[in-house]
Amino acid sequence: MSFVIIPREKATPLLNFMILISSLCAGLLAVGIVFLLKGVNPFFAISEIFRASFGSFFGFKETLTKAVPLILIGSGLALVYRAKFWNIGAESQLLVGAIFGTWIGLNWGPSLPGFIILPLMFAGGFIGGGLWGLLPAIFKIKFGINEVISTLMLNYIAAEFVKFLVVGPWKGKTKYGYPYTDDLPAQAVLQHMGNSRVSLALIILAVCVALFLAFLVFRTRFGYEIRVIGENPEAARYAGINFFRTTLIMMFIGGGVAGLAGVGELSSIHLHLSYPETISAGYGFTAIIVAWLGRLHPGFTIFSGLFFAGIIVGGDAIQMSMGMPATTVNVFNGLILIFLIMGDFFINHKVRYQRRVS
Amino acid sequence: MLEILTSILVRTVVAGTPLLLGTMGEVVTERAGILNLGIEGMMSFGAVTGFIVTFTTGNPWLGMIAAIIAGALISLIHAFVTVSLRANQVVSGLALTMLGIGLSGLWGKPYIGRPLSIKMNAIAIPYLSDIPVLGQVLFYQDAYFYLSVGLGVLVWFMIKHTKVGITIRSVGENPKAAETMGINVSMVKYLCVMIGGAFAGMAGAHLSTAYSKSWIEGMTSGRGWIVIALTIFALWEPSKAFIGAYVFGGIFVIQYVLQPLGISPNLLAMLPYLTTLGVLLFYGLSSKGQRKMSAPATLGEPYIRGSR
Numbered sequence: 001m002s003f004v005i006i007p008r009e010k011a012t013p014l015l016n017f018m019i020l021i022s023s024l025c026a027g028l029l030a031v032g033i034v035f036l037l038k039g040v041n042p043f044f045a046i047s048e049i050f051r052a053s054f055g056s057f058f059g060f061k062e063t064l065t066k067a068v069p070l071i072l073i074g075s076g077l078a079l080v081y082r083a084k085f086w087n088i089g090a091e092s093q094l095l096v097g098a099i100f101g102t103w104i105g106l107n108w109g110p111s112l113p114g115f116i117i118l119p120l121m122f123a124g125g126f127i128g129g130g131l132w133g134l135l136p137a138i139f140k141i142k143f144g145i146n147e148v149i150s151t152l153m154l155n156y157i158a159a160e161f162v163k164f165l166v167v168g169p170w171k172g173k174t175k176y177g178y179p180y181t182d183d184l185p186a187q188a189v190l191q192h193m194g195n196s197r198v199s200l201a202l203i204i205l206a207v208c209v210a211l212f213l214a215f216l217v218f219r220t221r222f223g224y225e226i227r228v229i230g231e232n233p234e235a236a237r238y239a240g241i242n243f244f245r246t247t248l249i250m251m252f253i254g255g256g257v258a259g260l261a262g263v264g265e266l267s268s269i270h271l272h273l274s275y276p277e278t279i280s281a282g283y284g285f286t287a288i289i290v291a292w293l294g295r296l297h298p299g300f301t302i303f304s305g306l307f308f309a310g311i312i313v314g315g316d317a318i319q320m321s322m323g324m325p326a327t328t329v330n331v332f333n334g335l336i337l338i339f340l341i342m343g344d345f346f347i348n349h350k351v352r353y354q355r356r357v358s
Numbered sequence: 359m360l361e362i363l364t365s366i367l368v369r370t371v372v373a374g375t376p377l378l379l380g381t382m383g384e385v386v387t388e389r390a391g392i393l394n395l396g397i398e399g400m401m402s403f404g405a406v407t408g409f410i411v412t413f414t415t416g417n418p419w420l421g422m423i424a425a426i427i428a429g430a431l432i433s434l435i436h437a438f439v440t441v442s443l444r445a446n447q448v449v450s451g452l453a454l455t456m457l458g459i460g461l462s463g464l465w466g467k468p469y470i471g472r473p474l475s476i477k478m479n480a481i482a483i484p485y486l487s488d489i490p491v492l493g494q495v496l497f498y499q500d501a502y503f504y505l506s507v508g509l510g511v512l513v514w515f516m517i518k519h520t521k522v523g524i525t526i527r528s529v530g531e532n533p534k535a536a537e538t539m540g541i542n543v544s545m546v547k548y549l550c551v552m553i554g555g556a557f558a559g560m561a562g563a564h565l566s567t568a569y570s571k572s573w574i575e576g577m578t579s580g581r582g583w584i585v586i587a588l589t590i591f592a593l594w595e596p597s598k599a600f601i602g603a604y605v606f607g608g609i610f611v612i613q614y615v616l617q618p619l620g621i622s623p624n625l626l627a628m629l630p631y632l633t634t635l636g637v638l639l640f641y642g643l644s645s646k647g648q649r650k651m652s653a654p655a656t657l658g659e660p661y662i663r664g665s666r
Contacts, residue, residue, distance in 0.1 A: 038464060086448045139635075143642025146590065148395060148448060150638070152583045153631040160631075164624035288452060325467045327575060330460025334399075337453035338439060345443040 006350045016295070016347060023343030024293075027336035034331055040322060048321070049314030059317070061196040063309045065269070068199075068206045069094070069261035069283040071305035074290030075210040075298035076257035080250050082217060082296055083230040087251065089136060089151025090258040091284025092158030093129040095276055097259020098266045099162065100128030102170070102181055102273040105188040105266070114187035118267065121188060122205075125263030126256040132158065133255015134248060141244045155284070159276040166273055181273040190268040199268045206264075207302055209257050214299035216253075226250055258284065286312065286329075289337045308333075360491060366611055367495040371503060372569060374607025376401070376561035378506045380585035381592060381599040382513045383557025388589055389517060390550035391530035391656040394436050395451025398582025399458020400558035401565070404429045406462035406469075408563025409573040413469060418478040418567045422502075422560060429559020430552040432458060437551040441544050444660035455582070466573045478502060478568035502564040509557075514596035526550060530654035533661045543661055558582070580631070587634040594654060609633050 011019070032042030053063045073090045080087045101121040109117050135154060139145040163179070172182035190199040217223035225246045228236040236243070265279055266272075273279065290308050294300035315329035380397055387394050404425035412421030436454050439445045481504070483497040517523040528536040529546045537543050561581070566573050584606060592598035613626040 034461070034464070088452070139639070139642070143639055145635075145638045145642055149583070149587045149590065150635060152580075153587070153635050156580055156631040157628045157635075160624045160628045164622050167624065168622055285452075285456070288449075292449060325463045325575065327460045327463025330456045331464060332460070334453050334455070334457025334460055337449065337456065338435060341445040341449050341453065342439055342443055344445055348444075 004352045004354045006352060008348055008350045011347045019343045019346050020293070020295070020340075023339045024336065026342075027339035030335045030339065031332055034335070040324075045318055045322065048318050049311065051314075052317035053310030053313040059313055061198050062313045063306065064203060065197045065199075065309075066312050067306045067309035068202045068264055069280075070287050070290050070309050071206040071210050071301050072261040072264070073258045073283055073287035074294060074301035074305050075213045076254040077287055077291040078294055078296045078298045078301055079213050079217060079226065080254040081230075081291055082223075083226045083247065083250060085137070085140070085230075085247060085251065086148050087133070087136065087151050087254055088148055088288070089133070089154050089284070090254075090287055091280055091282070092151075092155040093132050093255040093258035094262035094265070094280050094284055095158045095162050096132040097125035097129035097256075097262030098273060098279055099165065099262075100124040100259065101263035101266050102184075105184040106182060109185040109188040112187070117185075117188050118190065121267060122260055122263050125259040125266075127259070129259020129262060130252040130256035133251040133258070137247045137251035141247055162273065162276045162279070166275065170273065172272065175272075179275055183271045184267060188267060189271055190264075192268070197269060199264075202264045202268055205260065206305075209260065210298050210302050210305075213253070213257070214297060217298055222246070222249065281312070282329075286333055289333050289340070292337060292340055364491050364494050366608075366615060367491065368499075369611045369614075370604060370608040371495055371499060372607070373610040374604040375503050375506045376564045376569070376581055377585060377588060377606050378510055378599065378603035379502075379557050379561035379564065380582065381588045381603055382506075382510050382596060383554035383561075384585055384589045385592065385594055385596055385599055386513060386517070386526065386557075387550050387554030388657055389530045389594060389654055390526050390547050391533065391654055391659070391661070392437070392440060392547055392551050393447045393451065393658045394433065394454070394551060394554055395448060395586060396433070396436055396454025396458060396582075397554075397558050397585045398578055398580070399455035399462075400429045400432055400555050401458075401562035401578045401582045401585075402462040402576075403432050403458040404559030404562025405566040405577060406466040406562075406573055407559065409466065409469060409474070409566040412474055412476070412563075412567045413472070416476055418474075418476060419501075421567045422478070422563050425559040425563030426556045427559070429562070430556040432461075433551050433555025433558070434548075436555075437548045440660065441547045441551070444662065447658050447660075459576075463575050466575065469573045470575070472572070474567065474571040477571040478564075500568045502560075502568050505560075506564075510596060510600060517596055527654070530656060533656060537663065543663070547661070558585075561585075584630055584634060587638065590653075591634070591637055606630060606633070 028046060032046060035042040035045045052059045054060055073094065077087060077090060101124055104121045104124045105117065108120065132154065136147045136150040139150045140147045166179040166181060170181045172180050174182055190201055192198060193200055217226065225241045228239065228241060229243065229246060261283065270279060286308055290301050290304045293304035311332055312329060315332065318324055319326055319328060380401060384394065384397060407428035408421040408425035411424035412418045436450050439450045440447045478500040480498050480500050486497040487493045525541055525546060529541065529543050533543045562578065565577055588599065588602040588606060591602045609630050613629055616626055617623055
């Protein structure tokens with residue numbers, strides 16, 4: 001008796017979904033074991049996480065707030081990962097977007113009405129994040145530099161640059177000892193719904209971006225080129241696809257939407273530029289799992305983004321109520337991601353139980 | 359002047375030690391065709407394990423051994439997922455980083471702000487340590503330095519001059535041919551990933567029990583990623599890893615040397631990352647350099663036994 005592994009041609013959507021759910025459950029089980037080893041009741045901790053994020057109105061509002069950057073970045077990552085371009089630099093593309101947004105908001109904000117300044121800030125953030133995203137694309141195609149390394153190095157460089165700005169030249173005159181820029185003028189701040197931090201405009205933006213990118217990937221020639229580059233670079237070369245041009249445009253969009261997330265955080269939550277850890281809270285990394293859980297479908301990242309926003313909110317909650325450190329959420333993310341890619345094996349292969357013929 | 363020079367060199371070597379350890383491990387792993395981006399996580403996991411064991415036993419040597427084992431064990435996840443389940447190596451490495459950082463934060467929390475009473479002390483080599491400048495730099499360091507150099511030479515010799523090295527290289531370059539030669543490709547890959555993990559764990563313990571004597575979250579501060587860049591910088595050659603590790607160790611130290619000149623510490627902190635990019639760009643400028651930058655042939659690709 002033995003197991004035989006046969007490659008699977010194409011998994012049905014149902015099987016795909018079942019494997020996804022099983023992977024998630026297995027991931028949660030593994031998280032539970034880690035909690036158990038730490039002496040924490042895993043059922044209590046995990047139910048606490050979901051109760052805090054989806055079980056109350058207050059929690060759900062926070063979940064929505066945190067879902068916005070995850071959906072924006074995650075859908076952009078899904079786009080570029082389709083071409084197997086491993087952009088790990090969304091974190092800094094977000095930051096550069098926030099830098100551009102801050103500059104526009106502080107310099108032009110006071111003299112322009114809100115319906116002009118806000119779109120300008122978002123456009124600036126898109127361009128900023130996009131330009132920062134272009135760098136690794138150029139480095140890869142023209143200089144042969146692995147994009148994982150370059151995007152990571154750019155993360156550190158942008159983070160230090162933001163710190164430099166907020167303690168140095170951009171330090172707010174009204175902020176005394178704090179490492180903040182001045183606050184944005186009132187017209188450059190997004191409206192919130194009722195008594196919450198939820199901005200309806202941002203939610204609409206995130207959903208529209210995700211749907212638009214899904215359209216781009218699956219319904220346009222450009223999206224087709226991206227997918228061919230990822231699935232079969234040889235064929236892409238034969239088909240005469242311009243790698244450089246496609247990669248540049250793709251990364252400009254991918255970085256740009258991360259930049260949008262940066263301006264969103266800025267103009268809805270923080271209202272000033274401050275330390276990079278404050279501005280981003282690791283969204284650029286969590287979004288990697290969001291993209292993966294969404295099976296690299298930009299539209300599905302709406303759901304996976306919401307799910308992981310819930311994990312962040314719930315993680316914050318148990319961090320406060322159970323005295324767990326902030327990095328607990330990394331255990332969550334890491335384990336779930338590992339089980340997700342383990343699940344890929346069963347999507348791509350059939351495992352048959354076979355009696356050995358002797 | 360001589361004293362300043364000595365102190366800079368001493369600190370350069372100390373800062374280069376974890377980079378050297380990590381890079382040697384990653385060179386072995388990548389030579390067998392597996393890209394492990396999880397160094398940062400394994401290093402962090404090694405740092406916290408080394409710290410906790412040293413803290414509870416009062417013996418930094420036990421801490422080192424524990425960190426080595428911890429690094430090797432956590433790397434098994436990557437080996438299983440990428441070798442046995444043929445999963446995407448980039449994503450698996452990232453997941454390992456998240457997991458390693460998360461676990462070390464979780465387990466290390468009670469130890470934050472509690473320094474060790476004992477750390478890995480410097481050992482003076484008799485007579486040699488009396489040589490001016492060089493004696494302090496090379497012969498009055500902690501055990502991690504001597505071990506990293508010794509292990510580095512060992513890795514170089516193994517990869518370059520032994521049958522084991524040929525086996526590892528053939529698994530990375532042409533696994534099908536290796537298989538027909540009767541080599542167990544999967545086992546070699548597993549072992550090489552674990553060697554990489556062991557080295558990364560040891561590098562982490564150096565940070566928490568020799569370089570400093572406390573545990574704080576994020577103390578690896580991107581060294582794991584620099585190690586991955588250094589592996590490319592070294593062109594997968596153990597001998598060049600020595601140069602890379604100490605050059606980058608020097609860049610870490612230069613930040614503190616230049617700070618009194620009034621340059622923003624934040625801009626100086628960019629130096630290691632800017633240098634990494636700069637070096638890779640320099641290689642990439644010429645097509646000859648780009649060719650040299652080519653990794654082991656099957657790096658990152660899953661190997662499917664019996665496939666054609």
